[in-house]
Amino acid sequence: MSVFSEFTIADGLTVKNRIVKAAMEENLAGEQFLPSDGLINLYRTWAKGGTGMLITGNVMVDHRSMTGPGGVALEAHTDLTRFKQWAQAGQENGCKMMMQISHPGRQIYAALGGKVVAPSAVALEMGGASKMFAMPTPMTEDEIEQAIEHFAITASKAKQAGFDAVQVHGAHGYLVAQFLSPLSNQRDDQWGGSLQNRARFLLAIVARIKDKCGPDFPVAVKLNSADFQRGGFDVDDAKLVAKWLEKAGVCLIELSGGSYESPAMQGDTADQRTLAREAYFLEFAKEMRQSLTVPLMTTGGIRRLPVAQNVVVQGIELVGVASALAYCPDLPNQWQQQADYVAPVQTASFKSKSLRGMANMMLVSRQLGRMAAGKPVKQVSPVVTLAWSQWRMQKLVKRYKKQLG
Ligand SMILES: Cc1cc2nc3c(=O)[nH]c(=O)nc-3n(C[C@H](O)[C@H](O)[C@H](O)COP(=O)(O)O)c2cc1C
Known part of the structure; x- marks a missing residue:
């Protein structure tokens, strides 16, 4: 099986190859x-680069609760003209477009403001950085x-705008993941307690989307294989939730891991468990594969073709690539011409783990x-990039607060 072989994710959703651009919030x-216009242009560039499917950066379901000040929101009143252009740009060259839809819950920077809700009144625990969150x-x-x-x-507006599918963001510590984790969900009603209760929110979202969009509109979920926190959502929980999602008719489960508190998606964990240096979640995906028939995708740490190829050979249908596609938008085309091509991903070398993580995100x-x-694409200074992103965020926060009224 080759990463360059076609794959049918669901009826009407066939990808020309197994390489999928994972969600990256573009701001x-x-x-x-x-x-x-820039966002639309970015997706046209990726589509031309040979990727089979593009998953958008997280699109907010409620503009009062945003993961970042420059994010896209799609709500009942939103005009679809620009969303239609966005979908079409990403569908050039036979590429598919999946919109990731998300609510941040408690992972909202205090400086941003807006509505900060969560299953329970449990604040983020990030040491000295905790005060950055309300x-x-x-x-x-x-x-x-x-x-x-x-x-x-x-989801139904994404369908109207011409997107091929949606993906519910159920990973990385955002609202859906907050419901799933016993650390952030301490409710004693039907939404908390047992895993079945904690998964009720996610399953209700999937069911409501299917109700509104029709049973044939493909709905995917991004799920943590584990939160990588002691006492958090773990791989046995993920296996069960994935089974329930499979029964609920989702077309694809993307496996990632971690949260702001434990950034496993960047290869760093809070519970000291070590991840593979490349394809961080492949072992978890393989374990989950044994009890699931739904197509799976693993994202995290994939930069080289042999690694991507190994994911597919191990029975995981799709390969999620994020950072490498920010540094090389035509990575699939490059790999076809030169099998040992490595995307020039830049990483910061600060001693502090959290500063390094933040700088790597900002570089992307x-x-x-x-x-x-x-x-x-150009190699840039991590220090200048951190300063640049601070300045840009401040500008965007001002604009956001004005729009919030
Ligand atoms: C700048 C940036 C923004 C990201 N935004 C999102 C997002 O909106 N939704 C999401 O599910 N993951 C997001 N991620 C995580 C990626 O989808 C992916 O899981 C992670 O970067 C690991 O993959 P990689 O090693 O190929 O970069 C983001 C990552 C980066 C670097």
Whole structure:
């Protein structure tokens, strides 16, 4: 089996190869949370680069709760013109477009403001950085119902705009993952306690999307194989939840791991468990493969063709690539011409783990901004990039607060 072979994820959703661009928040929205020209241009560039499917950066289901100040939001009142252009740009060259839809819950920077809700009043525990986040308000029954509806509305508008599928972001410590984890979900009603109760929110979202969009519209989920925190959502939980998602008719489960508290998706864990140096979650994916028939994708640490190829050979249908595609938008085309090609991913070498993690994210973000503006990829200074992103975020926060009213 080759990464360059076709694969049918669901009826009407066939990808020309197994390489999928995983979600990367672009922070490139224009006014009113709409896709900007640059964002549309970025997806056209990726589509031309030979990737089989592009998963968008997380699109917010409620503009009052955003993961970042420059994010895109798609809500009941949103005009679809720019979303249609975005879908079409990403569908050039036979590529497919899946929109990732998300709610951050408690993972909202205090400086950003907005509505910070979560299953329970449990603040993020990030040592000295904890104060960057506000204490969340526990969601009422009505707020839970509204959030489920918001996910379904965003999905149905994505379908109307021409996206091929949606992906519910259930990983990385955002709202859905907060419900799944016993550390952040301490409710004693039908939404908390047993795993079945903690998974109710995610399963209700999937069911409501299927209700609104029809049973044939493909719905995927990004799920943590584990949170990598002691007492958190672990691989046995992930196996069960994945089984329930399979029964609920999801078309694809993307496996990742971690959260802001334990950034395993970047290869670092809070519980000291070590991840593979490349394809971080492949072993977890293989373990889950044994009890599941739903197509799986693993994302994290994939930069080289032999690693991508090994994922497919091990029975994981799709290969998720994020950072490497920010540094080399035509990576699949490059790999076809030169099998030992390695994307020039830049990494910061700061001693502090958290500063290093943040700088690596910002380095990727900066390349996305350059590509959106039609500029070539370039190695840049991590220090300057951190300063640049601070300055840019401040500007975007000001704009966000104005739009929030
Ligand atoms: C700048 C940046 C933004 C990201 N934004 C998202 C996001 O919006 N949604 C998501 O599920 N993952 C997001 N991720 C995580 C990636 O999808 C992926 O899981 C992670 O980067 C590991 O893959 P990689 O080693 O190929 O980069 C982001 C990663 C980066 C670097």
